[in-house]
Amino acid sequence: MSSAGENTYDVIVLGGGSTGENVADIVVKGGLSAVIVEAELVGGDCSYWACIPSKALLRGPEVLGEARAVRGAKEAVTGQLDVQETLARRSWFTGDGDDAGQVKWVEGAGIALVRGTGRFDGEKTVVVTGTDGTETRLTARHAVAVCTGSSAAIPPIDGLREISPWTPREATSVKEVPGRLVIVGGGVVGCEMATAYAALGSTVTVIEMADRLLPPFEPKAGEAVAASLKDKGVDVRTGVAVTAARREDGEVVITTDSGEVRGDEVLVAVGRRARTTEIGVEAFGLEPGRYLEVDESLQVKGVPWMYAVGDVNGRKLLTHMGKYQARQAGAAIVARARGEEVSLADWSPFVATADHVATPSVVFTDPQVATVGRTAAEAEKAGLGHRVVEYEIGWTAGASLFADGYQGTAIAVVDPDREVLLGVTLIGPAVGEMIHTATVAIVGEVPLSRLWHAVPSFPTMSEIWLRLLETYRG
Template sequence: MSSAEQTYDVVVLGAGPTGENVADVVVRGGLSAVLVEEHLVGGECSYYACMPSKALLRGTEAIEEVRAVQGAAAAVTGEQDVAATLRRRDSFTHDWDDSGQVGWVEGAGIALLRGTARLDGERAVVVTGPDGGQTRLSARHAVAVCTGSAAAVPPVEGLPDVQPWTPREGTSAKEAPRRLLVLGGGYVGCELSFAWNALGSEVTLLQRGDRLLPRAEPQAGDAVLRSLRDHGVDVRLDVDVTAARREDDEVVLTHDGGEVRGDEVLVAVGRQARTTAIGVDTVGLEPGRYLDVDDTLQVRGLPWLYGVGDVNGRRQLTHMGKYQARQAGAAIVARARGEEVRVEDWSPHTATADRAATPSVVFTTPQVASVGLTSAQARERGLPHRVVEHPIGSVAGAALFADGYEGTAVVVVDPEREVLLGVTFVGPAVAELLHAATVAVVGEVPIGRLWHAVPAYPTVSEIWLRLLEAFRG
């Protein structure tokens, strides 16, 4: 075993999108940085989450869009080529080869160290490489923990023994299982149920609660439930799975209503912080917990330590991790230069959008695109609010996009200030409507001003005019 010592301005644990962005920002700000990664540079998003899952879903979505247009529908004469879809998925993950990402890191002037990292007291990290050799890293200014999150496996008797799929296996499987059981009706469970059902699996989705997408507006969960069932997915609500076992090649799940059998079971019931094995105990923190951070992403009580992205548990989305990384990187650079760090809403040094202006898309059929607060969240916060809903299919652009277009737009309005608190779109291709809604929510654009943001005709964006008219009554 060999050992070495290296010093950098910033040491970043985890080379996923969040860690890459922290390192990039600080290097562009004139500091030196090293990324430490034990698996693939590029992280979950590139290899096991956003990119492969959307590649699995896109073919099905494209076929549905064509079939919804008379004349064009006649061109769809066969079924989806499953093998080609999986090959296309593999192309987006580069067959799980990170050499392209490594090239970007090196080109950006960021050092890269392969191995497992553990904190070892203040501003110190010990990295154990693949050969067992150790490198001790010292940070002049900051250590940024960007280790992300891992799939949570619920405490169901026997479940670990059946070797369940997590989203990693759910997005990287080489073939469709004949029967797939899915635990969890959040965005991952719903997306992967759609994906594998379309690729030939007989899918059963088991949701412990009484509706799908429980954090979204009820209209979203209801629409996705109807669509899943229409596409042949067996969705069962209010199911509490109590035990799991394997019988020969079958997975058997026992629940309060009986048993269900499949060939594989996918667990999609949430995430947990990857802080168990990174040495947080050496700096007085409890392993396994999310890092408690302020709005500059600095861990409370440890001014040199930052927790950025999923690891702080605030909003576990790739784009929000990258957003936090940009803000944390700017704060680290400012502090290193001795400049004032502005800790206030919408400061260049703080992450505040994740409180009330987070955009997200569920790439199901229909899509669910949302930003800001739901009506339930506004109510929980005691905010004055009014809910306005309108069918998207009523506008000419939607009718042109798809025959019989079905969709819903829901806005949550602060009636006293007349600004939008939240927006949800449910329908085909509504993800492309989302950024306009995000700008309106983040900018607190007054409804009186939105009247002058004239939507082009005939586009689906005309739904904005209908919503404003409904608000004004």
């Protein structure tokens, strides 16, 4: 192998996904120099294989559903979803796998970029091996931020790995839609892809080991999504375990504890694993293949110059939370480089407090599921006093105008002693655009007495906040 030289920067960022880009951007804006090391596409999974392409696949069916839910508009819908145009729109959003636009942004932000696979070679030192075998040695003055993310987990099921199953990457980048798709896993990815592929024309089967879909969410969320998928012709099987897999005469055969399921392809959507196997963390007493344990400022425990940001620390595997962590970690890196004190107190500009109590997420199924904070079960487990308040969103004027026969539920988990929101779940069409209101209320610990003065515009679905308060007050 030849050497392309040695370079020194204030901060080395391993991984050029959205998290790594944000860490580098923050530290450069803080007056430090930064280099991103990326072996694949700059922009990472979110841009090319996850959030962006999956939502592009889901948006067309969602628009058609909204039009068909309004009399006068539904009569104008005379055709079906155009599958090839839907796939083409998805490809446009991902740049057909070309990251030139992201690279241009990186360069314009004053961030250096080194293409290749990075591996630690001593304290604050990384050796990057390019595709041509050339090695570049990088040294950091202050910090190395590990932002290598996560990859799809393939469980140790007999024969599963051997049949080359789809992961979310294949599901979102497909060129041809399979006639039959078996999805193993009924979490967020499984439910979203079941929604998308049913609309694209596949016959879909979802297999989930838990007794309901979307297990971590409020039970009504999984129940609503399961009912909708069944209405779309999806075979939803909960409480079922996969025991083996094989290919037979061109078919995928999935063996479960309640019989066989056959399809043309199988998507495995059962979780993620940390991308820490090949980066050399064992040299610092860390275990390869495991999530890196961090303190509140995302500093790796026991290795003060190393930060683990985003999926790689296993705290909250969501793009927006990775970006949030990047902002907090970047601020901490800059402050420490200047010799300033970094407070680890709650809601400090250097800590990821929202990871624990105020993480929002949206599941882009039909209906959508939007949630932030704690569920009732999580509040119970944490030993928090709580009261659950529910209201049918369709009873508001805004929802009834949005869609004829609107079906949806709002669930609020309230701390009755402090009278603040602990968590909110919204289930229904277009609820994802309303969840940030609850996020602000939870982060700010806004008393319900003050929320009475946050008057929702009429007639909008935001009227649900007033109805929840009225229900709580009784």
